[in-house]
Amino acid sequence: MPLTSPALQIHSSSCSGSSLEQSGLQWQPRSALLPSCRLHIQRDAVRLRRRCLLGVVPAGILGGLLNCTLSAANNVAKPDGWAGKATPFQDLGLGFLELVQSDGGDPPTTVYAPGRRIVAVGDLHGDLEQTRRALRLAGVLSIEDQDHWVGGSTLQVLVQVGDLLDRGDDEIAIMSLLRYLSQQAGTKGGAVFQVNGNHETMNVAEDFRFVSPGGFEEAEMFVEYCEEEHAGDWEAALMEWRVASRERKAKRIQSLSAWLPVWNFWKMQKGVTARTLLFSPGGPLAKELARNGVVLKVNDWLFAHGGVLPHHVEYGLERMNREVSQWMRGERNNQGKPAQMPFIATRGFDSIVWSRFYSRETFDRPDEQIKACAVLVAALDAAGANGLVVGHTPQIAGANCECRGRIWRIDVGMSSGVLKADPEVLEILGNQARVIRGKLNGLHIDDDMIVNQSNGAYV
Numbered sequence: 001m002p003l004t005s006p007a008l009q010i011h012s013s014s015c016s017g018s019s020l021e022q023s024g025l026q027w028q029p030r031s032a033l034l035p036s037c038r039l040h041i042q043r044d045a046v047r048l049r050r051r052c053l054l055g056v057v058p059a060g061i062l063g064g065l066l067n068c069t070l071s072a073a074n075n076v077a078k079p080d081g082w083a084g085k086a087t088p089f090q091d092l093g094l095g096f097l098e099l100v101q102s103d104g105g106d107p108p109t110t111v112y113a114p115g116r117r118i119v120a121v122g123d124l125h126g127d128l129e130q131t132r133r134a135l136r137l138a139g140v141l142s143i144e145d146q147d148h149w150v151g152g153s154t155l156q157v158l159v160q161v162g163d164l165l166d167r168g169d170d171e172i173a174i175m176s177l178l179r180y181l182s183q184q185a186g187t188k189g190g191a192v193f194q195v196n197g198n199h200e201t202m203n204v205a206e207d208f209r210f211v212s213p214g215g216f217e218e219a220e221m222f223v224e225y226c227e228e229e230h231a232g233d234w235e236a237a238l239m240e241w242r243v244a245s246r247e248r249k250a251k252r253i254q255s256l257s258a259w260l261p262v263w264n265f266w267k268m269q270k271g272v273t274a275r276t277l278l279f280s281p282g283g284p285l286a287k288e289l290a291r292n293g294v295v296l297k298v299n300d301w302l303f304a305h306g307g308v309l310p311h312h313v314e315y316g317l318e319r320m321n322r323e324v325s326q327w328m329r330g331e332r333n334n335q336g337k338p339a340q341m342p343f344i345a346t347r348g349f350d351s352i353v354w355s356r357f358y359s360r361e362t363f364d365r366p367d368e369q370i371k372a373c374a375v376l377v378a379a380l381d382a383a384g385a386n387g388l389v390v391g392h393t394p395q396i397a398g399a400n401c402e403c404r405g406r407i408w409r410i411d412v413g414m415s416s417g418v419l420k421a422d423p424e425v426l427e428i429l430g431n432q433a434r435v436i437r438g439k440l441n442g443l444h445i446d447d448d449m450i451v452n453q454s455n456g457a458y459v
Helices: 037-056 061-073 128-137 173-186 199-203 213-230 234-250 267-281 283-289 311-317 319-329 365-384
Strands: 009-012 098-100 108-110 119-120 158-159 191-194 294-297 300-306 388-390 400-402 407-409 423-431 432-439 442-445
Touching: 009 234, 009 432, 108 191, 128 173, 128 423, 128 432, 158 173, 158 294, 173 191, 173 213, 173 234, 173 283, 199 267, 199 319, 213 267, 234 283, 267 283, 283 319, 311 319, 311 365, 365 388, 365 400
Parallel strands: 009 098, 108 294, 119 158, 158 191, 300 388, 388 407
Antiparallel strands: 098 108, 119 423, 294 300, 400 407, 423 432, 432 442
């Protein structure tokens, strides 16, 4: 039976009791302690360096070292004993929302928040400064440098559409900031949601091709910080990392030469080993990502990184979220084998995190755009939604919509690792959406882009 709150309800797809414990309704279990994480980094880094120096490195020095390091790092032993503690929705302050969620700690797929302001933010790619600019533009982050949630007065819902990772040096700090804001928002009638993008799934699959040198270094520093300051408590370390990372980086001399393997094999090996430990299935930050699905429906709006196609809906959006989350958590499937990376969600040009079907800024022929809009309408009708918000493909001209306002493309390449464009966010109020654009001297609401979703009319 539904769990009631003064404003809304929380549902589970298989609830039968009258309490959280009876219904089995729980938030994603949080990773807690991993003993001796630094010991594993040091031990395996020694083994990695030995293998590389014994002639494993082929002709391409940098690429060869990275391949050698990745190959060995994939075999890092991950001790048992990730003593997670399930946290009910009330502890996260989500009582004002109605969530339709399955048992087992899987991420929510459907959220009802009638009358709430929804703000959507595109790809962040490891740029903490631009992330803060975007969140301030969205009206959810304080202007002063204390990272306070300020969206409570209007009961706002923030949705970030994926690709926190890669191309920048502050990926874990961004994860920390969003977790910190989520905790605050929950106490003030708001909420923060994320969907995973292709760069999140790539990192969990240990595909580090787009990790910056600073990204490897941040992983190493985070592991050290976790051990030195929090005795291996990943949860506590993550909550504080958004501040601690700045202090730790200030103490280190960062230069490109420090990352060239000719001078510093050891540093590269430690960074790759740390990242593998953190992000591979069952790792603490992989479990953090597993709290998010690859698609989310808030009221009548779908949010995904790449795009939702009719065959995704037919497969089952909740099923897709559940399977991706199980894989990230390093769990076993019904056959007792390790859960596999779901192809339909995470691989292939038409998977939900990789698709660019709706994101082209221009079409070669008018009939291509007509076809894309027809497919979109079919997918939305099947999902019971009226609009879709995606990231993934940078829009050179800025955030925009197509198909009479039923698809919004909000990746503007704001990260310094992409285009370093001015941030833009999407604001949704009921059936209307509009772009808020960042400017050096303030913000600009693009009145020409306000669209009434119900009939596609510009207002």
